[in-house]
Amino acid sequence: MRKKASVIAIGNEILMGEITDTNSTFISRKLFEKGILTVVRLQIPDKREDIEQALRFCMEKSNIIITTGGLGPTNDDITKKTIANFLGRDLVLVDDLKNWVEGFFQRRGIPMSDVNLSQAEIIEGSRYIMNPIGTAPAIIINVGKKKIAMFPGVPSELYVMFDKFLEGIEGSIPVTTLLRTTGIAESDIYNEVKKDAPQKIQKIIYYYPTWRGVDLRIVSYDIDLQKDAVNFLKHKFGNYIYSLEEKEIEEIVGIMLRNKGISISVAESCTGGLVADYITDVPGSSDYFIGGVVAYSNKSKINILGVRQNDIDRFGAVSEIVAREMAEGVKSLFNADIGVSTTGIAGPTGERPGKPLGLVYMAVSYKNETIVKKQIFLSPRKRVKVAAATFLLNMVREVIKG
Incomplete structure (x- = not known):
């Protein structure tokens, strides 16, 4: 039977929005790497009845139940005690943990309160993983064929103990x-x-x-x-x-440009340099990236890239013909093999009849052909820029691929 897991994040501070639950994401990812699918993720308050209800639900759904939070020494840290009561077991003091907690404070020259000794207690019949950077150990207990594991809510403490917990646990890796x-x-x-x-x-x-x-x-x-x-x-x-792998479009295009010995230059209006930024995010992009121009104004489009004033007057700066002339102009300007361009309306203003917000024309000029595509991307402004830059780089990929 394939192993399934549930993750319960316990803490009032999570539900009040004071902290973000990054632990559950970390746990789910690590479990998936072992072939264990997380089927339930819950966020609940530090309340006995909620913890018990969550445990009952998760034990029906999964083989492994992992909790985070509520293992501290204060009155609101009730996870360990609640789970012990839920299972009908006592808490027992472990001498090695007691020595560790006392030494933890001594090494830092900090007086230890008696309440901290509660962190040296574990549930009867459980095992523990020593916390090398804190005082709350992880506690693991088998309940029939199921396993409950309790971890502190501090991410750094969870991280250093979780791999130890996973030792010996195997799933069916998909x-x-x-x-x-x-x-x-x-x-x-x-x-x-x-x-x-x-x-x-x-x-x-x-x-x-x-x-x-x-x-x-x-x-x-x-x-x-x-x-x-x-x-x-x-x-x-x-x-x-x-x-088909964990690579961004600029990495894929960069590999293709380098392998084929093709150079590229960019002319950007609405994307404001984002295409060039993506290209140069790739180490070694100087092998194929010649340079770029952010021609934001009509004047710069005309004076730098050679866009015709008459075409801007007749069709507007956001048009197929202007995108075409920008791509061809920047290719000529830098003597590159490929010239690309963007011109559009990123918003939130600038909408006109026939030219809605999010409208972008993108062009790729290569050899004796210039391809122009029109897209309408969703707001907000940053999203339009990101989507347009990505779409344009994919156009480059298609052109190179042939």
Whole structure:
């Protein structure tokens, strides 16, 4: 039987928004690496009845129940005592832990209150993992075929003990593949998958939308089914998929430019230098990136890039022909193999009849051809810029690929 886990984050401070629960994300990721799927994640207050209710629910859903928080020495730290009562067991003082807690304060020259000795107590029949940087150990107890593990809520203390907890715990590690897309909405991908993919493929595709695009993660214990899902998505959305691994579009494009010995230059208006920023985020980008221009005003488009005044007057700066002339102009200016451009309305102002907020024209000029594409991206302003820069780099990828 495949192992499943539940994670319970305990603490009033989490529910009041005073701190962010990063522990649950860390735990879920580490468990997944071991082939254990987290099926429940809860955030609950420091209240006995809520902890007991969460335990009952999670023990029905999973084999492994992990709690964080509530292991401190104060009155509101009730996790350990509540779980002991829930299981009908006593708390017992451990001499080694008592010595550790006392030494922890002595080494720092801090007086220790008697209340701190409660952190040397564990649940009867449990085992513990020593906390090398704090006073609250992790406590693990087997309940039949299930396992309950309690960790302190301080992230750094959880992190140093969690790998020790995972030793000897093995799950069924699934096969996973990440497909990164840009230029297509999550809903459009979902609708096409729902319409054409077999049910067994639909069930193993997970969608993660970002401003840069939509990541599709395929998770399956069946290698053949996983391959079928990858092939289906590649066939259906090939032009939008730019990577089958944990790489950003600028890394993929950079590899292609370097391998083919192709240089690139950029002319940006609405993206304000973001395309150049992405390109130069890649180490060694000087091998292929010649330079760029942020031609934000009409004057700079005309004087630097050679855009025709008549075309701006007739069609506007946000137009197909201006994007084309910007890409061709910057390619000539830097004597690059490829010239690219963006011009658009990032918002929140600037909307005009026929030119809505989020409208962006992007162009790629390579050899004797210039390709221009028009997209309308979702607000806010930063999202438009990120989406446009990513989409343009994918256009470069498609042009180089041929």
